[in-house]
Amino acid sequence: MKASQVLTLPLSAASVISSGKNFASNPVLGSARLNRMGLHRWRVAQASAASERRRARLAAKIRPDEKAQFEAKGFVVRENALPADLHARLVEELETIPRPAWEMRQGHAITRLMPLPGHDDGTAAAAVRRFLIAPDIRALVGYVAGRAGGYNPVIQTIANRPDPANPDPQNTLHADTFHPTAKFWLFLHDVAADEGPFSFVEGSHRLTPQRLEWEYQQSLLATATDNAHHASGSFRASEAEMAALGYGDLVTLPVRGNTLVVADTYGFHRRTPTDKPTVRTELHAMLRRNPFMPWNGADVSEIPYIHDRALDWRFKFRDWNTRRGKPDKYRNVGERYAADPAE
Numbered sequence: 408m409k410a411s412q413v414l415t416l417p418l419s420a421a422s423v424i425s426s427g428k429n430f431a432s433n434p435v436l437g438s439a440r441l442n443r444m445g446l447h448r449w450r451v452a453q454a455s456a457a458s459e460r461r462r463a464r465l466a467a468k469i470r471p472d473e474k475a476q477f478e479a480k481g482f483v484v485r486e487n488a489l490p491a492d493l494h495a496r497l498v499e500e501l502e503t504i505p506r507p508a509w510e511m512r513q514g515h516a517i518t519r520l521m522p523l524p525g526h527d528d529g530t531a532a533a534a535v536r537r538f539l540i541a542p543d544i545r546a547l548v549g550y551v552a553g554r555a556g557g558y559n560p561v562i563q564t565i566a567n568r569p570d571p572a573n574p575d576p577q578n579t580l581h582a583d584t585f586h587p588t589a590k591f592w593l594f595l596h597d598v599a600a601d602e603g604p605f606s607f608v609e610g611s612h613r614l615t616p617q618r619l620e621w622e623y624q625q626s627l628l629a630t631a632t633d634n635a636h637h638a639s640g641s642f643r644a645s646e647a648e649m650a651a652l653g654y655g656d657l658v659t660l661p662v663r664g665n666t667l668v669v670a671d672t673y674g675f676h677r678r679t680p681t682d683k684p685t686v687r688t689e690l691h692a693m694l695r696r697n698p699f700m701p702w703n704g705a706d707v708s709e710i711p712y713i714h715d716r717a718l719d720w721r722f723k724f725r726d727w728n729t730r731r732g733k734p735d736k737y738r739n740v741g742e743r744y745a746a747d748p749a750e
């Protein structure tokens with residue numbers, strides 16, 4: 408253990424009951440000895456059980472057909488999610504008005520984020536934010552996440568220029584973390600089967616006995632791998648492993664424009680590889696909270712003053728990191744149109 412890790416040991420230990428997942432940077436979570444004794448397995452099982460208890464308290468707030476879809480598959484697909492006039496206004500606005508943008512490159516894919524305004528500035532973008540955080544979608548996202556709470560949607564563009572020498576890590580089947588957690592994408596335009604749609608292994612949000620044993624085995628190997636994503640607690644898996652874990656088929660989800668997909672990304676998923684250059688724009692958010700807390704909601708980030716400004720502050724923090732030479736995966740690229748191709 409490094410000297411700096413000794414000093415931060417109390418924090419590392421406290422992260423056992425947090426959403427912390429990084430085996431490589433946390434000497435407690437990454438301890439081979441503790442994981443042989445079952446630390447990671449305990450965290451996975453406890454977080455799953457607590458998420459199910461919170462979901463039971465949220466169940467009456469979501470549509471029965473969407474609850475059934477989620478239980479069976481691990482994701483919910485809702486077509487015509489935005490009111491048609493709002494969808495049309497937003498599409499037109501994004502085509503005609505450039506917005507401040509931040510970009511990240513992963514392999515041959517560029518992810519471009521544009522914050523939605525936290526205050527009502529009369530734009531379709533602000534109206535869409537209000538729609539996405541209103542009680543109906545909030546309850547659905549909270550249920551899928553296994554813990555309700557606030558989230559801040561962004562406009563996200565994935566601009567992909569295929570290059571086999573520089574693969575996109577999101578094309579590999581993986582789970583985002585060790586506990587239930589939600590991501591949603593409201594696709595603004597059609598995404599065809601050959602344009603790299605979202606894929607998900609049906610039922611893989613469920614913690615089966617086989618998955619728990621697999622999690623245990625991965626925890627023993629996590630710090631020994633040279634895959635940085637795996638070592639940071641986002642376990643990679645092969646398609647062949649899915650049946651052995653008791654799961655269903657890997658399904659791809661081509662969608663019509665204005666379709667909302669909400670998925671528990673503890674389930675195995677990926678961006679389907681494609682050999683076509685593609686650009687797609689979606690409204691996107693993630694809800695990931697400490698899975699060990701017994702309650703839904705009740706988080707400091709939901710105080711309205713903080714909630715409406717959190718994205719602004721986060722991107723200002725990224726810019727500040729860049730100015731002081733600290734690496735940040737997102738880079739301010741000035742103003743862009745949502746549909747600009749990858750440069």
Ligand SMILES: [Fe+2]
Nearest residue numbers: 581582583672
């Ligand atoms: Fe993911």
